[in-house]
Amino acid sequence: MATIYDVARHADVSAATVSRVLNGRGSVDPTLTERVLAAVAELGYRRNAVARNLRKQQTSLWAVIISDVQNPFFTSMVRGIEDVASAAGCSVVLCNSDENPEKESKYIGVALSEQMAGVIISPSSDRTEDFNLLPDSGCPVVMVDRQVKGVRCDSVLVDNEHGAEEATTHLIEQGYERIACITGPRRLSTAAQRLRGYRNAFKAAGRPVDESLIRAADFREHGGHDAMAALLDAAGPAPDAVFVANNLMTVGAMECLAERGRVIPDDIALVGFDEIPWADLVRPSITTVEQPTYEEGRAAAELLAHRIANPDRALTQQTLKTTLRVRASSTRPTPLSP
Amino acid sequence: MATIYDVARHADVSAATVSRVLNGRGSVDPTLTERVLAAVAELGYRRNAVARNLRKQQTSLWAVIISDVQNPFFTSMVRGIEDVASAAGCSVVLCNSDENPEKESKYIGVALSEQMAGVIISPSSDRTEDFNLLPDSGCPVVMVDRQVKGVRCDSVLVDNEHGAEEATTHLIEQGYERIACITGPRRLSTAAQRLRGYRNAFKAAGRPVDESLIRAADFREHGGHDAMAALLDAAGPAPDAVFVANNLMTVGAMECLAERGRVIPDDIALVGFDEIPWADLVRPSITTVEQPTYEEGRAAAELLAHRIANPDRALTQQTLKTTLRVRASSTRPTPLSP
DNA sequence: GCGCCACGTCGTAGATGGTCGCCATGGGCC
DNA sequence: GGCCCATGGCGACCATCTACGACGTGGCGC
Known part of the structure; x- marks a missing residue:
């Protein structure tokens, strides 16, 4: 060279x-x-960018730490980030934390060692001290999708609570009586907020929440499957509707229902959180709470670019709105005899 | 710091x-x-990894240049690459070429400037001179999925020709008469090979190929949709089966068929290439030629690691096998009267 | 008309942080 | 007493950027 x-x-x-x-x-x-x-x-x-980076004391790499490259939710977000980064002349280093706090802090270390220009992270742990290493070392950070209290950084979130409430209210309005909820790990803000939204809907409708219909799983397909199975196997009447708090678990729950021969929505209605790829090909089509994932990525990337340009600006938090897409899985089957 | x-x-x-x-x-x-x-x-x-990299004249970053982060085919591959890279202490820089040769060569430049340890690329152009910049500068490269002749590098491919032939033969054996083919851009090796496999199947069956049933589209959803529409609108009898050469176009084709009220497989049978995410939720379930995408990623990453360790080893080419997964979309509907 | 100042232009040299070759030193062993 | 090995320190080196200084020229003022 x-x-x-x-x-x-x-x-x-x-x-x-x-x-x-x-x-x-x-x-x-x-x-x-x-x-x-x-x-x-x-x-x-x-x-030689390496020599340049050393001399200038800054690189043009952004670390993006997410928990699953294969989840379409994240890929769409990554796409949004990549588009902004590319326009800003920066490259994206993709880090797959696999929902594993160890891997996550390993990648934080890499970002620090490599003197990356900034980090966009969707945290899978709540290790505040790990995250604060970044701002403390002067490395700009933006949290996206998930929130960890006590971390000094900008964040881009979606209104999970409202989205979940809207979904649950929709099920209530459709006349379902025993509406179950499969939520995620308690340590994740998204899981907590979506569960809160579920509860809010009952409160607003003046109905009590049946705690036995709430299950916390792991935001993965297998967890959704097992939680659904547990709900069906529990004592007492089975739920006639279920709100599932993320896309992978929705798939798991649907597979469980298919195995058991339960027909959606005739036997049980279903609303999922997050988009399902190629949702129009899935039968029955699934009612979902849609998140503006690409926009989330863009917003996070723009926030990061601003903070890199101006490290002293005040911390900001941006909340994007969800949209309830009503499809076939949550509409009361027309009664045979009116 | x-x-x-x-x-x-x-x-x-x-x-x-x-x-x-x-x-x-x-x-x-x-x-x-x-x-x-x-x-x-x-x-x-x-x-400080930057200083270390400068002194040691090598970094621990691998560039992965693919055309679409949102395509599950690539994400699964990326996952395979990431797992190997992570085990080798390296990080993955994700580059989205968007099927755009300009972006692709921009990223090749970035990889060179940043002195990346290696590049894994699924080429979307056939600019041999751009690709050869890499080996010529001593940067290890592995091509994955797609092939470009005349580039001095290792490659990992799948047996597209055989996979396509198997799929087409399956349709022939099911008794379909007018089997159409929607293939990809001619400049991509995968498209050419899959088309060749389609032709081979007819030759093996001693049947002529009806050229009017072959359409080349762009490997994207919209292209698949339009190609399907064109096939249906063409003069003469409509096809009674179709082989679609990638996953996104399969989705497009299915949407087109749904719009036109054509039922799969009763009106028209369908076989797709590439896996469809959450295929079990799609109704009817789609017969696909499945590729070992995760394994492709792993194999490419391992090849890269070997070449980095030993730059002078002979060039290798690895070909992985596809698997035909027969599902509902390609099986002759049972006749009403036996 | 001469001199000074200012500005445009260019090169030198030091700084960036870490690694490693080479050499010096000292201690132990034969 | 001499030799060898373990250990530690000095300084070069990687490629680039940039502060600073130097040089030259042109313009303006006296």
């Missing part, structure tokens, strides 16, 4: 002049500029 | 000794080792 000195020698100028030409700083005689550019082209010179 | 010199001063040794302790190279007195480690802990020292 040619270095800036090779170019300088070739163009018969100093390395400083080459640097000035390439970075557009200071002023350089047009003749020399031309000679430099010609030398660059001839040698196929490409500046 | 503390530097190695701060640690050295704190432990009252030289920076070289700190470096030796941290890297386990050379031998250091246990007493000093202890003092160094204590200083590291006390200062919260974290080595």
Whole structure:
């Protein structure tokens, strides 16, 4: 690889002049500029970003720490982030934490070691001290989707509580009596908020919450399946509707229902949180609380860009709205005899 | 951020000794080792990877250039890559080329500038000279999924031709008469190979290929939709089966069929290439040619790791097998009267 | 007309943080 | 007493950026 000195020698100028030409700083005689550019082209010179980063004390890499690259929720978000990063001349380093706090803090360490320009994280633990390493070391951070109290950073969230309340209210209004809830790990803010929304809907309707119909699982397919099975196997009458707090668990729950021969929505209605990819191909089509995932990614990335540009600005928190998409899985089957 | 010199001063040794302790190279007195480690802990020292990379002339970043983060085919592959990279102590930089040759070569430039340890690419163009920049600059490369002739690098492919032939043969054996094919952009090896497999099946069955039933689209949902529409609108009898050469186009085609009220498989049978996420929830369930996507990612990553460790080893090419998963969309409806 | 000042332009040199080759030192063993 | 090995420190090196200083030229003022 040619270095800036090779170019300088070739163009018969100093390395400083080459640097000035390439970075557009200071002023350089047009003749020399031309000679430099010609030398660059001839040698196929490409500046060494590592050396540049060291000297400038900053890189153009953004770490994006999420818990599952395979979840369409995150990929859509990553896409939003990538588009903004790319426009800002930055690259995205993808870190898969796998909902594993160890891996997560490992990646925080990597981001710090690599002097990354910033971090966008969807936390899967609540280790405040790990997260605060970042702002404490002067590394800009934006939290997205999930919230951890006591971390000094910007955040982009969605209105989970309202979304869940709207979904549950919809089921109540459809006349369902025993509405179950499969929520996520208690340590995750999204799970807590969605559960709160579920409760709020009952309160608003003046109805009591049946605690035996609430199950906390792990936001994964298998967990959703097992929670659904547990609900069906529990003593007492089975639920006639279920609100599932994320997309993977929705799939698991549906598979469980299919295994048991329960028909949606005739035997049991279902509303899921998060979008399902290619939802229109799934039968019955699933009523979901849709999140603006791409926009979440964009918003987080823009917040990060702003904070990098201006580290001292006040912390901000942005909350995006969800949309209830009513489809076939939650509409009362028309009674056979009216 | 503390530097190695701060640690050295704190432990009252030289920076070289700190470096030796941290890297386990050379031998250091246990007493000093202890003092160094204590200083590291006390200062919260974290080595500056940028400086290290500059000095060592190598980084621990792998660029992964794919065309669509949102396509489950790629995310599963990325997951495979990430798992291997993580085990090797490397991080993955995700680059979304969006099937855009400009973006793709931009990212190749970034990988070169950032002195990345290696590149895994699923090419969306056939600009041989762009790709060869990498091996020519001594940057290890592995091509995955798609092939570009004349590029000096390792590759991991799947047996597209055989997979497509198997799928088409299955439709022939089911007794379908007018089997259409929606393939991808001609410049992509996968599209060409899958089309060849389709033709092979007819040849093997001793049947002619009806060229009017072949459409090339863009591997995207919209393209699949429009190609399906064009097939239905064409003069002459409509096809009674269709082989669609990737997952996104399969979705598009199914949506088109739904719009037109054509029932799968009664009116038209369908086989898709690539896995569909949560395929079990889709009704009717779709017969697909399944690729070992996670394994493809793993294989590519392992190949990359080997080449990084041993740049002079001979070029290798690995081909993985596909599996035909027969589901409901391609099975002859049982005749009403036997 | 001459001299000084200001500005444009360019090169030198130091800084960035970590690694490692080489050399010096000291202690132990033969 | 001499040799060898363990250990530690110095300084070069990686490629780039940039502060500072130097040089030259042009313009303006006296």
